[in-house]
Amino acid sequence: MIHPGEFLTRDDPRADPFGERLRPAICMSRQVLGGRFRFESDSIALLELVEAAYGCLPAHRFPGLSPEFHVELRLVPRTAGSALTEPPPVRTQGGKGLLCGVVDACNYVLLVPAQRRGLVVVSEDMLAFPYHVRYELIEFAVFLLASRVLNLVPLHGACIGKDGLGVLLLGASGAGKSTLALHALLAGMQMLAEDSVFVHAESLLATGVANFLHVKSDTLRFVDDPAAREWIEQAPVIRRRSGVVKHEADLRGRAGLAAPAPLRIVAAVFVTDEPGDATRGLLDSIPWEFAAPMLADDQPYGSGQVGWDRFVQKIVRAGVYRLRRGAHPRDAIRALAPLFDCARGAG
Template sequence: MTWPQDPRRVADPFGERAPLALRRSVDVLGARVEFLSDSAALMALAEAAYRDLPAEGSPQVQLQVELRMAAGDAAFDGEPPRPQMLGGAGVVGAAVDAHNHVLVMPALRRALVQLSPALLAHGYHARYELIEFAVFQLAARSQGLVALHAGAVSAGGSGALLMGVSGAGKSTLALHAALQGLEVVTEDGSFVDPTGLALSGVANFLHLRFDALGWIGDPALRARVLASPVIRRRSGVQKYELDLRGGWARLASRPVRLAHLVFTSAELRADGALLEPLPRDTLLARLHEDQAYAMGQPGWARFVHACGDLPGWVLHRGSHPQAGAAALRRLLMG
């Protein structure tokens, strides 16, 4: 009889008992998320996303995300492949290849992220498309939140969703809103309780096109943006990844009440009011059109019903992003 060279591998063929000595906990999206990992490099990616966020108070649920380094590896020829979504039997996830994937189990309040050294060389994709994906999916599905592709700003506990097509200037608008004293709730991932319309997000980064520098007059802020890492979106567009943390911008520290639905427009309106009210029927139609992904979520019908009495607006582009930010400020602060 011939025995395997490494009997330990037979005892643990899936590698599931490999020790995870590193532990970090963060409070995010109403949950306490505990990260466990066997790799300092993987833990550093999680910390880059979630360190130094404003304290939210008492978390409602406890979640756990395992970050494991893949045993095998295969180099990428250029940019890593786009993750492919998967799901079934109470599990959702995404897979780049055999070495890089994420599995989210909302009923167990746990997720597994496996990354290879090759994907670690593409830190933005590894963090944004797998680690942040795991946290967002786990937090939203375990708490029944509706996930929206929208930014959000707030003042005095009231928030405004910022929706619109990519390239409409939502991130630049959020930056200038922050410069005018509004709180940043999130850049492009908003989460709403469909019953009470509590709005939350993660205010860690703003991704700014290079031409956004032309709208920044403050030398210190220009220097901060220029010193930021440059990331490359799947579309090929390169952007500065500006870290909102560190005390220079106001960040929402707890969920706010959703009070306004704002659709950004690329149409220039240099004179006159930038905010145009939307009739209810038009508002709901725009909401369905803009949030095609969210429409398939369990809480969508309740969310839309709850939004029925909210005011909706089109925010036209002004001669300077400051004008749009000022319009948002007046909307939220009166």
């Protein structure tokens, strides 16, 4: 409260209770998911996390679309008495054109897609959890802004590609999508994204962030290339909220692994734990009357977004398949190869 006769200076925190006059000292621009993101902050630590996530990525653009986004990253004082072993999960909220993700009172994201703007607030103690800050706060802002402004259908899944064509890998967590993505790379293909894919429904052009590949140690028994094994084994280890521990291998230090431009999706493949056999093989087509509900069940968030119905119409027409597990992951990659060949021939 301001008492009669009391005057406030510009430096008095009561004169700017919302921090609106703060001016970030450093700006960084990165082309991500078809948009130009301008990150502003006075915290080198937060900008280093942006660079770790989006530095040295291929600059994906959609024809005729190149919006600019502004995201402010604000570091606030350490939370009193905090001694967390893991931050609480993000809670989401939205309404009246605003989207919000909240960890606690000092760690949250506020987005205004109509204005292409976002605010990411991080407390100093959260810097001890760079994986969570990067994926659950910074990525939250970037992914939501890009998908809402560019009208992209967000999908939980991976996407591998070749010669400008892409195949979506869908299915439950733990089904083996990351393992297949690794062996696709070892077979000379490229990766568009490992965990989140964003598709323009009308063109079926897809983009993603091909920065890291997450691989469990027990899957390395299938990697015959000593150099590839060493690359993954020397990568940092992260622990996901599910408790799963994986190597986080950076793709950007190895030339040619990331798709250089958006890929045209030619098929969607549900990866399953069901073993294949000599009679049925590994890959079979899913009839259209079953494909649409399977897609909706697999993508509860994406199925509620603008463009979903058109995406389903287009992808069902392109082809939806089921992939069974082979004796070795490279068997599954061989089973997927005809999808690229047929699409290339049809094009």
